[in-house]
Amino acid sequence: MTSELRTAEVIAVGSELLGSTRLDTNSLFISRTLAALGIQLKAKAVVGDDRALLKDLFALAITRSDVVVVTGGLGPTDDDLTREAVTDALGISMSEDAAITATIRERFARRAMVMPEFNRKQAMVPEGATVLVNPNGSAPGLLIPVGEKLAILLPGPPRELQPMLTALCEPQGLLGARGGVARLHTVSIFTTGLSESHVEQLVQPLYAPWRDSPEPIETTILATPGQVELHLTLRSAEHVRAKATLESARAELTKVLGLSAFSTDGRQLPHVAVRGSV
Numbered sequence: 001m002t003s004e005l006r007t008a009e010v011i012a013v014g015s016e017l018l019g020s021t022r023l024d025t026n027s028l029f030i031s032r033t034l035a036a037l038g039i040q041l042k043a044k045a046v047v048g049d050d051r052a053l054l055k056d057l058f059a060l061a062i063t064r065s066d067v068v069v070v071t072g073g074l075g076p077t078d079d080d081l082t083r084e085a086v087t088d089a090l091g092i093s094m095s096e097d098a099a100i101t102a103t104i105r106e107r108f109a110r111r112a113m114v115m116p117e118f119n120r121k122q123a124m125v126p127e128g129a130t131v132l133v134n135p136n137g138s139a140p141g142l143l144i145p146v147g148e149k150l151a152i153l154l155p156g157p158p159r160e161l162q163p164m165l166t167a168l169c170e171p172q173g174l175l176g177a178r179g180g181v182a183r184l185h186t187v188s189i190f191t192t193g194l195s196e197s198h199v200e201q202l203v204q205p206l207y208a209p210w211r212d213s214p215e216p217i218e219t220t221i222l223a224t225p226g227q228v229e230l231h232l233t234l235r236s237a238e239h240v241r242a243k244a245t246l247e248s249a250r251a252e253l254t255k256v257l258g259l260s261a262f263s264t265d266g267r268q269l270p271h272v273a274v275r276g277s278v
Contacts, residue, residue: 003148004180005066006235007042008034011057013073013082014156015048026071026161033169037179038235039067049073054085058151062089066149067175069165072156074139076118082153083124083142090146092127096120100131104138130174132167136160143174150175181237187246189230189253190263196223202256203230210249215242217249227262227269 010031012024024046031041042065047054054073061068073082087094100123108115122139125131132141132152137160144151152168152175154161168175191199200221210217215236222229232249236242254261262272 003066003178004182005037005039005150005175005178006182007065008039008067008069009043009045009061009065010041011054011061011068011070012044012046012156013049013054013070014046015079017046017072018048024071026156026158029158029162030069030071030165033165034067035184037169037176038182038184039179040184040233040235049079049081051081051085051088054081055089058086059089062146062149062151067152068149069152069154071154071161074122074141074153074155076116076121076138080121083121083126086144086151086153087126090126090144090151092144094124094126097123097125097131100125100140107138132164134160134164136163143168150178182235183237183239183242184233184235185239185242185246186231186233187250188232188264188266189250189257189261190227190267190269191230191257191260192227192262192269193260194228194257196221196228199228199230199257199260203253206252206256207232207249215245217246 010027012026016022017024027044034041043061045057047057058068058070070082070086073080083094101120104119104122105115119138126142126144128145130143132143134140134155137155137157139155141155141164142153154164167173170176207217207219215234218233220231222231230253232246234242234246250264254264262269
């Protein structure tokens with residue numbers, strides 16, 4: 001029986017992402033989309049166009065996570081090295097898919113252009129991979145089974161990546177079918193007037209035992225300007241019970257935090273100050 005996918009990592013590829021002019025905006029979308037399947041993003045890395053370094057990062061990620069999503073580096077130029085690095089790490093070969101080459105040629109022909117031979121690189125498919133259609137670009141995606149795990153290679157532009165990942169995560173999609181019935185459930189508390197360490201001192205005695213329960217609650221404390229946030233996450237297939245468990249946990253934390261807890265519904269402090277808390 002195919003195992004349920006629970007954890008994921010993202011590797012964003014591109015030397016431009018290491019500078020100050022280009023941000024990786026894909027990870028938030030990937031995290032949110034996978035969370036809807038109960039797959040939790042546990043780590044993220046950004047790497048330049050370095051074949052050896054990408055190979056090492058991918059090799060480590062696939063040993064510790066169920067899904068590794070690699071974004072970018074699927075273009076036709078010499079610095080697009082994602083396919084090569086991943087196949088290096090997995091020890092598998094690639095071969096040209098003539099149908100993909102024909103599709104790319106046709107795409108250029110529709111614009112009255114001749115496809116450069118460099119684009120044949122985008123038709124190279126790793127052994128055992130499933131080709132993911134890209135309706136908005138020339139670079140197809142790739143899904144590679146690695147034992148019970150999955151490697152997913154997607155193009156970097158969001159307008160290409162987002163519909164491809166969405167299709168994968170639909171109930172009939174190759175990823176959606178592996179998500180199982182468990183989902184990630186989250187609630188939050190926003191506080192003000194206390195430091196991060198003061199919040200921890202108040203709530204740690206309550207949340208520490210939750211880690212050892214059959215369905216552990218993961219607690220994250222995040223300091224942001226003017227406030228400290230607590231985020232509680234529970235992975236469960238029993239959605240009604242999970243909601244009740246998280247609401248009970250949030251009520252316990254809110255009680256010990258007292259008046260410093262100003263929001264439990266995601267509203268920011270200015271909004272609460274103007275309209276009043278609930």
